[in-house]
Amino acid sequence: xxxxxxxxxxxxxxxxxxxxxxxxxxxxxxxxxxxxxxxxxxxxxxxxxxxxxxxxxxxxxxxxxxxxxxxxxxxxxxxxxxxxxxxxxxxxxxxxxxxxxxxxxxxxxxxxxxxxxxxxxxxxxxxxxxxxxxxxxxxxxxxxxxxxxxxxxxxxxxxxxxxxxxxxxxxxxxxxxxxxxxxxxxxxxxxxxxxxxxxxxxxxxxxxx
Numbered sequence: 001x002x003x004x005x006x007x008x009x010x011x012x013x014x015x016x017x018x019x020x021x022x023x024x025x026x027x028x029x030x031x032x033x034x035x036x037x038x039x040x041x042x043x044x045x046x047x048x049x050x051x052x053x054x055x056x057x058x059x060x061x062x063x064x065x066x067x068x069x070x071x072x073x074x075x076x077x078x079x080x081x082x083x084x085x086x087x088x089x090x091x092x093x094x095x096x097x098x099x100x101x102x103x104x105x106x107x108x109x110x111x112x113x114x115x116x117x118x119x120x121x122x123x124x125x126x127x128x129x130x131x132x133x134x135x136x137x138x139x140x141x142x143x144x145x146x147x148x149x150x151x152x153x154x155x156x157x158x159x160x161x162x163x164x165x166x167x168x169x170x171x172x173x174x175x176x177x178x179x180x181x182x183x184x185x186x187x188x189x190x191x192x193x194x195x196x197x198x199x200x201x202x203x204x205x206x207x208x209x
Contacts, residue, residue, distance in 0.1 A: 001131050002100045003124070004156060006068040006183070008191045012161070013198060017060035021045055021165075021202075024056040025027060042201045049205070057202060058164040064161050069102035071153030071186050076161065079171055083162040089155070092144035095138035099131040100156035105186040127154055165202055170197065172206050 014020060018040040025048050048056055066076070070089075076085050105119060130152050137147040163171065172195075174180065175188040195203045 001128050002098050003103050003127070004067075004100050006066070006105075006187050008067070008073070008187060009065045010062060010194050010198060012063040014060040014062070014160060017043075017165070017199060018045065018201065019060065020059050021057050024059050025053070028053070028056065033107050034170055035148070040201075042058075044134070045201050049202070054166045054169070057169075058167075060202075061164040062195070062199075063130050064189075064194075066159050066161060066187065067102075067156065068159070068187055069153055069183065070151075070155050072152075072181070072187060073103075073157055073159050075175075075181065075184055076159065078194050079163065079167060081164070081167060082143065084159060085160040087152065087157045089148040090156075093138070094131075094145045095135050095144075095147075098129075099134070101127040101152075101154040101181075104154075105182055123154070126152065165199075169207050170208065172203065176208060 005165050022041050025044055048054075051109060066073070073086060077086075104123070108121075130150055132148050133150045135152065138144070172188060172192045177185070177193055181189070189208050192203060192206060192208060
């Protein structure tokens with residue numbers, strides 16, 4: 001059994017997204033002759049976003065790979081419009097392998113793991129027992145889709161997610177807020193930071209929280 005940290009990675013962004021967004025915005029206002037190809041008009045993009053004219057940013061999209069727990073992805077796949085491709089517990093057989101579980105972001109490394117009965121120990125024992133039970137069921141003839149019933153939300157999963165920029169903004173505003181689940185919030189805060197670095201003009205106004 002392994003305990004690992006969650007992570008995210010941007011796999012793809014629409015080629016030259018800002019030029020595409022500027023072109024879409026200028027089409028709406030019929031100001032295409034003012035477009036200077038080669039240098040994006042960030043002032044225009046900021047202006048349309050302030051006005052709430054976010055339909056123009058739906059033309060650009062980004063694909064991200066998340067490694068997180070099953071509980072987080074249960075929340076993630078509720079977002080629309082989107083495309084998802086997720087590791088399947090129906091078809092992936094974890095029997096005989098080191099099963100991976102995601103460390104909670106509230107895990108306190110300052111508490112000695114082997115001293116007393118800590119919350120970390122309860123978590124570790126629960127994951128270890130789930131792994132043992134899963135393997136026992138597989139050995140007794142259960143299929144992976146049957147044996148998965150004993151697996152917890154903490155089980156590691158990988159998911160490829162694609163949203164357009166407008167949906168990414170919605171996701172970040174919702175999932176980076178203090179009301180979000182801590183595990184989801186930490187993951188999306190990390191992801192938002194990646195977007196701020198890659199496409200700052202689209203995401204610079206969204207606070208990390």
